[in-house]
Amino acid sequence: MVSFLTLLALAFGLSVDAFAAALGKGAGARHTTFTGALRIGFVFGGMEAAMPLIGFVIGLALAGLVANVDHWIAFVLLGGVGLHMIWEAFTGRHDDVEELAEETANGPIRGPRWIHLSLAALATSIDATVVGVSLAMMDANIWLACLIILVVTTTLCTIGVLIGRHAGRWLGHWAEVAGGVVLIAIGGYILLDHLSKGI
Structure with missing residues (x-):
């Protein structure tokens, strides 16, 4: 069983992609309110928490076939996602996601702005699906994992929107x-x- 601290570290690792997009949103909004930032944070957090469920179901379906090498699969998947995130950070591939986030303004999110924000949240959470497969291999409590991911991502993205105009894209x-x-x-x-x- 995966420890709480491991799940917490995993949640932080997953949430930084969304955090970067939230910083971009904050950098593009001069008068972001706390309520508006919280709404945006919750959209990112909800999407980030939902995607591992899909991967977890896939992982359970494969668990019986790969029981002897599940730790290698978890290592490869998590390492691959991690390397991909680092590559994106240095190549600027996530700038389009930040631009989508920036297009959402304060006030109720609806219409095109809601679609843009949802697309940004989806784009930053796709990696979480792969991690969900790893969670199945690790015999993790998926509901606890998703709850932790929801809380951590929502919190970090809310903070990211609020400080984005000061921190900019560098952070x-x-x-x-x-x-x-x-x-x-x-x-x-x-x-x-x-x-x-020796497993």
């Missing part, structure tokens, strides 16, 4: 690097833990 890039490193480290820890036990 977003390095946050993505840090998140990628965390996911790679978790994957490495899982692999080493299993190997040390």
Whole structure:
């Protein structure tokens, strides 16, 4: 069973992509209110928390077939996602996501702005589907994992919107690097833990 601290670290690792987009939104909004920031944070958090469920179901379907190498699969998937996040941070591939987030303004989110924000949230949470597969291999409590991801992502994205105009995009890039490193480290820890036990 995966520990609470591991799930918490995983949630932070996953949420930084959305955090970077939230910073972009904050950088493009001069008068963001706390309520508006919280709404945006919740959209990102809800999407980030929902996607691992899809991956978890896929992982359960495959669990019986890959029981002997599940730790290797978790290592490869988490390491791959982590490296992809670092690559995106240095190549600027997530700038389109930030631009989508910036197009949402304060006040009720509806119509095209709602669609744009949802697309930004979806784009930053796709990696979480892959991580959901890893969670199934790790015998994790998926409901607890999703709850932690929801709370962490919502909180970080709300903060990101509020400080984005001051921090700018520079912090977003390095946050993505840090998140990628965390996911790679978790994957490495899982692999080493299993190997040390002779599993």
